Amino acid sequence: MSKIHATAIVDSKAELHESVEIGPYSVIGPNVVIGSGTVVGPHVVIEGHTTIGSDNKFFQFSSIGAAPQDKKWKGEPTRLTIGDRNTIREFCTFNTGTVQDKGVTSLGNDNWISAYVHLAHDCQVGSNTIFSNNAQIAGHVEIGDYVIMSGFANVHQFCKIGAHAFVGMSTSLTQDVPPFVLLNGNPAAAHGVNIEGLKRRGFTREQINGIRSAYKTIYRSGLTLEEAKAALIAEEATVPADVALHMRAMREFLDTATRGIVR
Structure with a gap:
């Protein structure tokens, strides 16, 4: 418990591996599970029914596992799951799911999530993705492995983005994107294959x-x-x-x- 800062508030019902580090003024709720080697920086709030794997790094001022931004949510115990070795930078917001969909928002392994990224309710994000600053995905979005979301890109509810796709800066997506496709613009347009990736x-x-x-x-x-x-x-x-x-x-x-x- 020496790795939990004296000013952090960790509910006694939370399940934290003994190697987890919690920074100053962070808050960990009662239904949170955090795996080995994960580091939670200062001023991070992790709440809801949230399960986090091993060796993740949460930077300051993120809100993880808060209630979905959905008026239909009535307090059901929906979930957020985060895998292993993810980097979550400053001011990110990840919400739990809704019973109208899968009931869980999920993030896989080895993802690089930059500042101000929003993962809305019921989103399913794979592994090895990169989200640049201010990339935003609305509810029920599915994103495959190795997808790159450039800065200020945003995705409409229920869209799907296939593996290895590349979404350019400030792109506004309202339709699905097949695997490997490179696209950009508002409205979005396809511009070939993500060959370099x-x-x-x-x-x-x-x-x-x-x-x-x-x-x-x-x-x-x-x-x-x-x-x-x-x-x-x-x-x-x-x-x-x-x-x-x-x-x-x-x-x-x-x-x-x-x-x-x-x-």
């Missing part, structure tokens, strides 16, 4: 070329989405399995999109 993550030239080919089929061929999906199925049969895997991810995303895709 894929290179950094070890994608081969053949895999990137396959993804670019799938992108052209969806965005540049003049085909309807149904026609593009049929064309992709035929194309996937002609390439190696490790290339077809990523092309298929783009095609299958089209079947799950609920708000239409940015196109």
